[in-house]
Amino acid sequence: MIDPKLLRQATADVAANLARRGFDFDVDAYAALEERRKSLQVETERLRNERNASAKRIGKAKAEGDDVAPLLAAVKELGDRLESNEAVLSKIQAELKDIELGLPNLLHENVPDGQDEADNREERRWGKPKETGFAAKDHVELGTGLGMLDFDAASRISGSRFVVLAGPLARLQRALIQFMLDVHTAEHGYEEAYVPYLVRSQALVGTSNLPKFEADLFKTTDENPYYLIPTAEVPLTNLARETILEADELPRRWVAHTPCFRSEAGSHGQDTRGMIRQHQFEKVELVQVVRPTESADALDELTGHAEEILRRLDLPYRVVALCAGDLGFGSHMTYDIEVWLPGQGRYREISSCSNFTDFQARRMQARWRNPDTGKPELVHTLNGSGVAAGRALIAVMENYQAEDGSVRVPEVLKPYMGGVEVLSA
RNA sequence: GGAGAGAUGGCUGAGUGGUCGAAAGCGCUCCCCUGCUAAGGGAGUAAGGGUUAAAAGCCCUUCGAGGGUUCGAAUCCCUCUCUCUCCGCCA
Numbered sequence: 001m002i003d004p005k006l007l008r009q010a011t012a013d014v015a016a017n018l019a020r021r022g023f024d025f026d027v028d029a030y031a032a033l034e035e036r037r038k039s040l041q042v043e044t045e046r047l048r049n050e051r052n053a054s055a056k057r058i059g060k061a062k063a064e065g066d067d068v069a070p071l072l073a074a075v076k077e078l079g080d081r082l083e084s085n086e087a088v089l090s091k092i093q094a095e096l097k098d099i100e101l102g103l104p105n106l107l108h109e110n111v112p113d114g115q116d117e118a119d120n121r122e123e124r125r126w127g128k129p130k131e132t133g134f135a136a137k138d139h140v141e142l143g144t145g146l147g148m149l150d151f152d153a154a155s156r157i158s159g160s161r162f163v164v165l166a167g168p169l170a171r172l173q174r175a176l177i178q179f180m181l182d183v184h185t186a187e188h189g190y191e192e193a194y195v196p197y198l199v200r201s202q203a204l205v206g207t208s209n210l211p212k213f214e215a216d217l218f219k220t221t222d223e224n225p226y227y228l229i230p231t232a233e234v235p236l237t238n239l240a241r242e243t244i245l246e247a248d249e250l251p252r253r254w255v256a257h258t259p260c261f262r263s264e265a266g267s268h269g270q271d272t273r274g275m276i277r278q279h280q281f282e283k284v285e286l287v288q289v290v291r292p293t294e295s296a297d298a299l300d301e302l303t304g305h306a307e308e309i310l311r312r313l314d315l316p317y318r319v320v321a322l323c324a325g326d327l328g329f330g331s332h333m334t335y336d337i338e339v340w341l342p343g344q345g346r347y348r349e350i351s352s353c354s355n356f357t358d359f360q361a362r363r364m365q366a367r368w369r370n371p372d373t374g375k376p377e378l379v380h381t382l383n384g385s386g387v388a389a390g391r392a393l394i395a396v397m398e399n400y401q402a403e404d405g406s407v408r409v410p411e412v413l414k415p416y417m418g419g420v421e422v423l424s425a
Numbered sequence: 426g427g428a429g430a431g432a433u434g435g436c437u438g439a440g441u442g443g444u445c446g447a448a449a450g451c452g453c454u455c456c457c458c459u460g461c462u463a464a465g466g467g468a469g470u471a472a473g474g475g476u477u478a479a480a481a482g483c484c485c486u487u488c489g490a491g492g493g494u495u496c497g498a499a500u501c502c503c504u505c506u507c508u509c510u511c512c513g514c515c516a
Contacts, residue, residue, distance in 0.1 A: 009478090041475060052485090056495040059443035068496085075496045224506085244435070244472095365473090369435085375452080376472075391464045 001100050008034060017106050020113060020223065020324040030099055037096060040089045045362045047082040051075065059393045079280060100210055105359040107324055108333035114323030121323065122251045126307065127316030134403040138343025139394040140274040145405045146425050151181045153191045168423045171283060172409065173393045175416035177257045177420035180284040180309055184386055188305045190255035190286060195235035197258060198226035208330035212366030218261045228261035233383040240289045240366035244376045250368055251298065252289040257282065268409045281390035283300065291368065295380035299355040303335045304385045306351040315338040315395050319346050332357045343398040350391045353384030
């Protein structure tokens, strides 16, 4: 959520910033509603004050044994007026809240202009796509050739967009996850967490997946539903929910491996081949909760933590700054890391690192006590994939393939593979 | 799944219709005293919101959540959520 105060006072500036995303904010409708809210709230609070004062007088009169009947009559009419005012006010406040929850985050000034993926700005590249000397296979061909990747079995069990991994390939994914967790906890200062995979709607409102993106989520059917997490960002960021952290507790850094569940309604037709886009995939997620002044640096640092994983795996990648039109709803600034996939002959997203500033913190009332003011203030939250394990598996398969369809195990994963050094049929 | 108890400020915990945003303690901040770290004394210390250019001030809301009774609710009634204890079941 954008600061409601800022929204009121600088409505035009906010609208101009959001327009860079292609977001059309109806300023006049908002301003009219806000105007009504203001006059009605002032009046309602005045009536409440009157009512409270009367109630106090009655209490006092009673204590002194006076007749309270005339006082009671006077306050009756007040109550009716108050009631009708309150009803209208809460309706208007709910409408305003809906508007506020529907507004995306303000953009950082360094976010490039643009409408979609094609306008993202490349920041840097690491590693060079290797010359194989033969026609590189994609992960589907490699995996099915090894007999370790089975989409048919998955579809018989669960339908499309699921996969079954078998044997050493399943283990290779697990090795990737262990490796990433070890690096982030031992070297990058993250605390490992095990978190719920089913969450309540309020947790998703906190991270700004709800109310706007319900269609992307799986949910259970009862009247008080659980949602399956689309990313560990949801439970991890909500660890700071409704708390006031002391200054010396910041920054908080959490890492977790979880499965992620995405309905991805509307994405049909895209990436239908292979395991690029699945309803269920594994990911190691990094979350940071920091002081507001430190979030910009923290984003660079966090992105570097994710990059380090790819470097150690010796996977070529590039980093792009997402343009205004491609940026996620709650993000202030996002770097995507794209890994080289020889089978596709191009870079594909494997991590997305974002600074949410106070956007999520305001929704979940995640605060810290600023020693300068002594007052609780909103923290800034960040998250990034560190990295997506399913896609990392694809990248390893395609980048470490040999002409005969076998796949070498990357050096850093060998300790996790129980002696297996090559995956072969 | 069954039975019972509970949810109050950063924390512990009192409070069963008005003078309660809430005793006391801990913690924290400031001051005083004390010629050593210790100890003692005093004052202050919840959050959210409105009004304001901003602050001060004033006002509103909040004692798990939602609804109700009442002129007035932390306190009475209803529903829900969560926590704890015991039993059952289970990994």
